[in-house]
Amino acid sequence: MTGSLHPNIIKDASTGSAGVVAGELAAEDAGLINDATLKSHNYGSVETSTSGSTSPVETHSEDSDFAMPKAQVYVVISSLYMSSYLAALDATVVTTLxxxxASDLNAVARISWIATAYLLSCAAFQPLFGKLSDIFGRKPLLMVCCFCFAIGCFICSTDSLLMLVIGRFVTGxxxxxxxxxxxxxxxxxxxxxxxxxxxGLGNVCFGLGAASGGVLGGVVADLLGWKYVFLLQVPLAMLVGIAIYFNLNLPAGSPGLGAYGSDMSTKLKRVDFLGSFLLVTSLMGVMAAASFGGRDIAYDSVLFISLVVISCVLLLAFAYVELYVSxxxxxxxxxxAERTVLSSSLTNWFYTMGVFTYLFYVPIYFTxxxxxxxxxxxxxxxPNFLATSTGSVGAGLxxxxxxxxxxxxxxxxILALFGVTNVSFISPRISLVNQFLLQLPQGMAYSSxxxxxxLSLIAAVPSKYQACTTSIQYTFRxxxxxxxxxxASAIFQNILKTNLSSKIYELISDPLKAAIVLENALENAxxxxxxxxxxxxxxxxxxxxxxxxxxxxxxxxVALGVLTSLFMREHVLHTSMSRD
Incomplete structure (x- = not known):
């Protein structure tokens, strides 16, 4: 567990984070947002349903009419599950490597960049894909992503630290x-x-990828060498791309086809390049400050403060451009401004903060x-993995x-609050059974x-805005x-240092010996x-x-996440692709 006390390099398999986590259809050609649209964002809610019914249940034949033949649907969904598995696996596969x-490349002092490069690019670029796929279509964007993933993994099989970091960035x-x-x-x-x-099934695949990444990485590295950990992912990514290319044949009129009848130059003119640049740079700054602050960059340093200030300014500039310029x-x-969109995004934000903190610090407590x-x-x-699988699939069912x-x-x-209370009473006398079940409530609640x-996000807005709205939730998560x-790391480190300093200098009279003990205690759990x-x-x-x-x-x-979830409206969950 040495070195694990700096969780700034986040093993976030989903920040690509916690599953294939949210998204939907696309904006129509020139579908601009205006006041009339915003007033319609209570679309489908129980309170305002134009049908006059107070029930959100739509009666329709079960699973009525996929958008494509079932054989193609199952091939595409299986391919998407495989891509989700690969994305999660690649986020965690380097943890054991x-x-x-770093030793093989003589780069121990810069080891953090190997892990952080993937997470930074994954989180910063992920919010862009919703709108871009509105314009260019799902299939072309998926093919580009498969190519980036494959070429990035190929670049990682290098003897250069710089090329490895670039490869991880492209893969992200x-x-x-x-x-x-x-x-x-x-x-x-x-x-x-x-x-x-x-x-829910997609979340299980993502969880499997995140859980198996470290193990598979270690096994392959021992048998073939660490470079093959990346090389073996190349044909899998290509296989996903081929399956999607031949089977993702959306019907005419599907928003997933992108801007119909527009040539490439017209599509490029629709891309919000300024907003995209501001979003990516601001998120890169925020993520870098959070990842390196307190470890590689001191919190009170000019560099850290400048990074935070510049990132906030860029984020405000992005909001202004999106509101008034683009x-x-x-x-x-x-x-x-739509209640369910905001509350679901904040719910994900707060839940994710809490659950990832537990995932990191419960093992530190045990160690x-x-x-x-x-x-x-x-x-x-x-048991936590089993709980997340059960919660996700159970909620879907x-x-x-x-x-x-x-x-x-x-x-x-309620389940999440029970889990929070259970962890708050943890003690050195915790039973063996409770050790195994400690994170089960949070895992089940989070996946659920x-x-x-x-589903609330998808149902809350007209379908033509759902891909763009999904990008909001990705940004929050x-x-x-x-x-x-x-x-949590800053809180942990400050409390630990304060308590250790007080107790060790009280027990050890020799200041030099006390300083050595203090340094060892801070660095090694x-x-x-x-x-x-x-x-x-x-x-x-x-x-x-x-x-x-x-x-x-x-x-x-987590408590804030529970509170914000109460502000979601109940919306109709349609059983047909045409949500009339």
């Missing part, structure tokens, strides 16, 4: 695009009522306070059967709420995971297991208090 790669663009576009494309071909079930904004921020090994920690995460989601969101919130907010764990008996309890207590500080922050953010 960092020290090996492809991986983020495959995650976002996979969700959007599934909503082009699957009826809304059944969408949650397919979403005729077709890459992210229509006006849609945040530093209970003295568990990495293998023992890994075994205790197995419930919504498919009932056509409702609001009560499920409330029940999910991802599926719920996806990408920044939520990074900011959440980084804030397992140091307490080998430290002198006189200070062992002081180190364990300090780590326990620091972890509880991180847990308190995570609990507060």
């Amino acid at each position: 960092l020290s090996i790669i 663009i492809g991986g983020g695009g495959l995650t976002a576009l996979g969700t959007i494309t599934m909503s082009d071909i699957v009826p809304l009522r059944s969408r949650g079930l397919y979403q 005729p077709e904004p890459v992210i229509p921020v006006e849609l945040l 530093s306070v209970l003295g568990l090994s990495a293998t023992e920690n890994g075994l205790r995460l197995v 419930y919504m498919k059967a009932t056509g409702r989601y609001y009560k499920l969101a409330v029940a999910t919130g 709420i991802l599926t719920i907010t996806l 990408a920044t939520g995971s990074t900011l959440g764990v980084s804030i 397992q140091y307490a297991q080998t430290a002198p008996h006189a200070i062992r309890d002081a180190i364990i207590d300090s780590y326990g208090i620091a972890c509880k500080g991180a847990f308190a922050f995570a609990g507060a953010t």
